[in-house]
Amino acid sequence: MPTINLDEEIKLTTNNRERAQMDNMADLYSIIVVLEHLEMAFIRGAVPDSEYASTCRQLVAQFKTASSLLGDLVPDLEKFMKEYNLNCPAAVKRIEIGVPATVEHGNSVSNEANGHRTAKYVAETVQNYITVMDALKLEMTAVDEIHPLIADLMQSLNNVRSLPADFEGRAKLREWLIKLNNMRASEQLSADDRRQLEFDLESNYTAFRGWLDSP
Structure with missing residues (x-):
């Protein structure tokens, strides 16, 4: 049986390219973990809305940059997390929609007092x-x-707190945010997607104006 030298350094990479890839994967791992902690801190009210929102936007942007550098090495976030035993559901949801919870749901401070x-x-x-x-x-x-x-x-729609909770415009906008967030920044909407988005916006705007005009 060959002897094992416990003092011998184990090399995970053999060249600079592989080393850079490992560093980027480590960065991606760290971003997901930090974002999970940030989301949980926000849920518990342990971080102010403004501080949470700015930090969340920064982490989501860093995630996009890190994942784009890895390219085909990390084609799927779910597979990456499974491979490295990551359990961060709140971070996954935030990455999926691409905007802070204060944008998705509105700020926690009531606006109706004023x-x-x-x-x-x-x-x-x-x-x-x-x-x-x-x-x-x-x-x-x-x-x-x-x-x-x-x-x-x-965000502005969610700031109107007297708007009914089941206002359909919120769900439609959330769907579009998720769809766009899963596309590359340089991609263009197809003619069909553009037409559908225009239709959804017109319908939602009409519904919003109808709510404003209602007694």
Whole structure:
């Protein structure tokens, strides 16, 4: 039986390219773990909304950069997490939608105590609907152009706290955020997707205006 030298260094890589790949995979692992802890801290109210939102955006951006550098080595997040025994469901959900929970669900601080502030959020929501629809009419269909606009719309919509919880516009916007987040930033919406998004926005905007006009 050959003897084993416990003092001998075990090399995980044989060249600089492999070493860079290992470093990137370690970065990806760390980002997922940190994002999971951040999400749990937010759920427990242990981190302010503003601090959570900025840190979450940074981690999601870092995840996208790290995963793009790995390319085909990490084609699927679920497989990567299974291979390295990662159990981070909150991080996976946040990566999937690509925006902080404060955008997806709104800020935790109630806005209804201040009528002026409520009117402000309603006005912002109307403006954000118009902005996204105008962008599509101007043929702005790149993912990195449309995703931020829909995220802004989602956040302003959630800030209108008197809006019914089952308002369909929220679910539709969330679907589009997930779809766009799973595409590359440079990708363009297909003609069919652009038409469907325009239809969804027009329908949701009409429903929102109908809610505003209701007694």
